[in-house]
Structures are given as C-alpha cells and as structure tokens.
Amino acid sequence: TWTPENIIDEQVARIRAQVGDKEIICALSGGVDSAVAAALVHKAVGDQLTCVFVDHGLLRAGEAEQVEKDYVAATGIKLKVVDAADRFLGALDGVTDPEDKRKIIGREFIRVFEAAAREVAAAGDVEFLVQGTLYPDVVESGGGTGTANIKSHHNVGGLPDDLQFSLVEPLRTLFKDEVRTLGLQLGLPEVMVWRHPFPGPGLAIRIIGAVSRDRLEVLRVADLIAREELAAAGLERGVWQFPVVLLADVRSVGVQGDGRTYGHPVVLRPVSSEDAMTADWSRLPYDVVARISTRITNEVPEVNRVVLDVTSKPPGTIEWE
Numbered sequence: 389t390w391t392p393e394n395i396i397d398e399q400v401a402r403i404r405a406q407v408g409d410k411e412i413i414c415a416l417s418g419g420v421d422s423a424v425a426a427a428l429v430h431k432a433v434g435d436q437l438t439c440v441f442v443d444h445g446l447l448r449a450g451e452a453e454q455v456e457k458d459y460v461a462a463t464g465i466k467l468k469v470v471d472a473a474d475r476f477l478g479a480l481d482g483v484t485d486p487e488d489k490r491k492i493i494g495r496e497f498i499r500v501f502e503a504a505a506r507e508v509a510a511a512g513d514v515e516f517l518v519q520g521t522l523y524p525d526v527v528e529s530g531g532g533t534g535t536a537n538i539k540s541h542h543n544v545g546g547l548p549d550d551l552q553f554s555l556v557e558p559l560r561t562l563f564k565d566e567v568r569t570l571g572l573q574l575g576l577p578e579v580m581v582w583r584h585p586f587p588g589p590g591l592a593i594r595i596i597g598a599v600s601r602d603r604l605e606v607l608r609v610a611d612l613i614a615r616e617e618l619a620a621a622g623l624e625r626g627v628w629q630f631p632v633v634l635l636a637d638v639r640s641v642g643v644q645g646d647g648r649t650y651g652h653p654v655v656l657r658p659v660s661s662e663d664a665m666t667a668d669w670s671r672l673p674y675d676v677v678a679r680i681s682t683r684i685t686n687e688v689p690e691v692n693r694v695v696l697d698v699t700s701k702p703p704g705t706i707e708w709e
C-alpha cells in the first residue's frame with residue numbers, strides 16, 4: 389500500500405544499494421522536486437551527499453534564503469552556495485529576446501555548476517548526480533533511464549565528458565502530489581513543499597525588456613505582494629501558478645497625490661491548470677485582485693498601473709516570454 393513511510397523506506401534502501409560508499413551531488417533549484425529528491429538521498433547516505441545551490445539572482449523574494457537557511461535547518465544537508473548573481477546579470481545585460489535570455493541563463497548555469505561540481509569532486513569520489521525527475525517527465529521522454537532529461541536549465545546534462553555522473557532519480561515513479569506528501573513527511577518547510585512551479589530562468593522571463601538589478605527589485609516587491617494577498621485569501625492552492633510580469637519598456641501616465649506619474653505596468657497572470665500544457669486564467673475574486681492592485685500601486689513607486697491577463701493557454705502561454 390502507498391504510504392509515505394513505505395515509499396521513503398523503499399527509496400532509502402534503493403539509494404543505499406545504488407550509491408554504496410560513493411559521493412553524490414545534487415543541484416538545488418529552490419523547487420520542490422530537487423528539494424525532496426535531495427532530502428531522500430540525504431536520509432539514505434547522509435554526508436556522502438553535497439548539494440549545490442547556484443543563486444542566479446533571479447529568484448523571488450525570500451527564496452534563496454529558504455534554501456540556504458530553512459531547508460538546511462530542516463534537513464541538515466551539506467550545502468555549497470554559489471552566489472552568481474553578478475555573473476548572470478552581467479551576461480544578461482541589455483538582452484531582450486526571450487530565447488536569448490534562456491540560452492544565456494542555461495549556459496551560465498552549466499558553467500557555474502560545473503566549477504562547483506569540480507570542487508566537490510576534487511575532495512571525494514563523486515560518481516552520482518541526483519535529479520528530481522518525476523513520473524510524468526519519464527513518460528514524456530519515452531521512459532529512458534540514465535540520461536539527464538529536465539526541461540529547465542537545471543538540466544545538468546550539458547556537463548563535459550570528464551564530469552559525467554550516473555543519475556539517481558528517487559522520484560521517477562511519483563506524481564507531484566505524492567512528492568509533496570513525501571516532502572511534508574521528511575519535514576521540509578511547507579512554503580517549499582507547496583511552492584508553485586517556477587521557471588528555471590526565473591524572473592528574467594517575467595521582465596519584458598532587459599533585465600537589471602533595479603527592475604528585478606521592482607518585480608520582486610510586486611510579486612511578493614501578490615503572493616501575500618493570495619495566501620491571505622487562502623487561495624494559494626487554488627491556482628496553479630501566479631506570474632507577475634513587469635512591462636519594463638512600457639510606461640503609462642497616472643496620477644497620485646497632486647502629481648502626474650509616468651510609471652510601468654505590471655500584469656497579474658494567475659492561471660489554473662493540471663499540467664501546464666493547457667491553462668485557463670483563474671477567476672480570482674475581484675476583492676483579492678483589488679487589494680493586490682491597491683497595494684502594488686501604493687507600495688511600489690515605479691508601478692502606477694496593474695492589469696489582469698484574461699487569456700487562456702492556448703492561445704497565450706502561461707509565461708509572457
């Protein structure tokens with residue numbers, strides 16, 4: 389029978405048998421899949437596991453801290469943090485094309501992860517790499533084993549030949565809701581377990597226009613307000629994702645106090661979905677939308693207009709880029 393305890397015991401035994409006394413590494417993204425996969429591996433082989441968290445500076449407010457502090461406190465995992473924000477922002481400077489942003493972020497991620505993996509490998513006999521592949525990913529890719537297969541840039545399949553690892557994929561038979569149950573059972577922070585799916589390239593593809601530190605900060609505050617109000621209304625689990633998008637190259641005229649403003653709009657993009665292949669715009673209660681709008685325009689001086697995206701997928705995509 390399916391109980392979280394059974395699954396955990398079974399996976400722990402499997403991981404021990406596969407890994408033996410070798411070292412193993414894992415790239416944490418801040419997302420639930422890699423967090424649960426790593427926690428399982430840690431339960432099985434303890435400090436033979438080293439996690440690497442590449443902070444690309446494109447996460448939402450509080451998320452890097454969640455990984456570095458709360459997750460480590462909850463699991464006792466050995467974590468190597470690489471603060472690579474300057475490097476990513478430098479590489480993204482002036483770039484506006486969505487696919488160029490993705491390519492640059494993917495390339496930089498591989499380079500930074502590779503350097504970190506080399507350091508870990510220099511200290512021990514690293515043979516394995518953890519990946520948080522879920523059952524739907526396995527099905528989508530035709531069920532092959534042993535090859536890296538994650539859609540995002542966190543796919544570390546682009547590593548050079550002298551740095552190849554065998555994969556350990558403890559979530560291969562599981563669905564997302566099962567992974568969440570395991571995460572709770574393993575004592576992970578609830579905010580991580582219930583985190584909405586979030587794209588690997590992060591906020592870079594939610595800034596329409598070039599990415600900069602200032603623009604990221606504006607978007608982070610607006611995004612945090614939207615998340616806070618959604619949670620306060622008890623609707624977090626009722627939406628699939630809730631991108632907040634900054635139209636950084638658009639300005640519109642507004643009025644605030646006695647003065648004219650000429651600021652940027654943000655778009656609220658709450659969607660409901662089963663699997664992100666299709667989606668519908670979420671009919672959030674208008675009073676929740678109103679509170680988000682009032683707070684953003686009051687608390688974020690650069691933003692003077694809030695608009696609601698009422699497009700389904702298709703024809704729209706969930707993200708704006």
Ligand code: XMP
Nearest residue numbers: 539540541585586587588589664705706707
């Ligand atoms: P779209 O925008 O295509 O998104 O409807 C479908 C799902 O994929 C996520 N997404 C990404 N995830 N790297 C990722 O890891 C990406 O480049 C990327 N682009 C979109 C999106 O958040 C949604 O869940």
